[in-house]
Amino acid sequence: MITCWTHIVADFIDCNFSKISQLKMEWIKEEISKLIKINWLTELGNFYHYFWEDAFTWVIALAESHISIHTWPELKYVTLDIYVCNVTKDHSDSAKNIFEWLKSLLLAKEIKIQVIKR
């Protein structure tokens, strides 16, 4: 069995939610959709749930697997998973690019990151 799936498991601690509050969620969604496309990934659909201001859960199904973002503004905490299949093409750099964009948005004081090869 080849291991050709790249899974970025990232936890953003002590995020700058005041920064995120200045941005519109629709803009973030559009930017991520663009990022998915320019990084040779295919968005199949998503489910987004809004809890309250800045608290949301978002799962995006990709032809190559998924992205998920869960926020806990009361803990200044955001968790991110970017999971891509590399069967037909190596998408590891695509996953990294999306991670870097979200990292620049969240401005966390600490990031725990694991890259799992599945």
Place this chain on the structure above:
Amino acid sequence: MITCWTHIVADFIDCNFSKISQLKMEWIKEEISKLIKINWLTELGNFYHYFWEDAFTWVIALAESHISIHTWPELKYVTLDIYVCNVTKDHSDSAKNIFEWLKSLLLAKEIKIQVIKR
């Protein structure tokens, strides 16, 4: 920062897809919805994409985070993530129960499992 999220990352290798083929996807969906409910988790919504027979991608948003299932019948391979937040209640056993049910369904010859505390 407390670590109170349990993430089961499981890869099912050499699955019995002929067994899965005998079952209807609607039945699997209903059973998982029931399992989520009886295990004190809350399903917010989901996105399901059907590629072809037995090949699908499914992401389920929970109030406590998410479940994702991706299948590659051509590789006899299924990957599963069950990710739950334990802030208000410890849902680790709930995650384990859902994992065990899917394990009994997939009848994989080999399972790679990691339990990540986030």
